[in-house]
Amino acid sequence: MPRGRRGEVRALPLTGEWVQAPSGTNSANGLVATPDGRGLIIVNAGQLYRVDLRTGHATKVALQGAPDVAGGxxxxxLGRTLYVVQNRLNKVTVWDLDRKATTATLTRTITDPRFDVPTTAARYGDRLYLVNARFTSPQTPETTFNAVAVSL
Structure with a gap:
């Protein structure tokens, strides 16, 4: 979170390779700190970006093993391992980040028949918990929602 001198939250305009997705489409979603704590990793329109916290300069993270992170x-x-929830594809891709988080190498993919458009995740112990948004299910007062735990 970019903070000013007195700790206040400040806006950080994004520049560089950042491409703002068109209105009405999925834009910037997930956000985590880089392993060195000097930047952010943001998923936007199927790409990962590394953003410098001081300048807002964004560069695409080079992906090895897959062309994109569609639906990211x-x-x-966790350390240099990045988990990307790819919602409508019902999967989590697992990436190994290089030291500066400028390159990510796909190491594996997690799928589970219980996934129903997972949108976000949190780690607890040796598990990843994913919230099912159920975007493809009719949204009625009777619609139930859940979270799914998978091993890391």
């Missing part, structure tokens, strides 16, 4: 939504980072 929630992000969880």
């Amino acid at each position: 939504d929630g992000l969880v980072r």
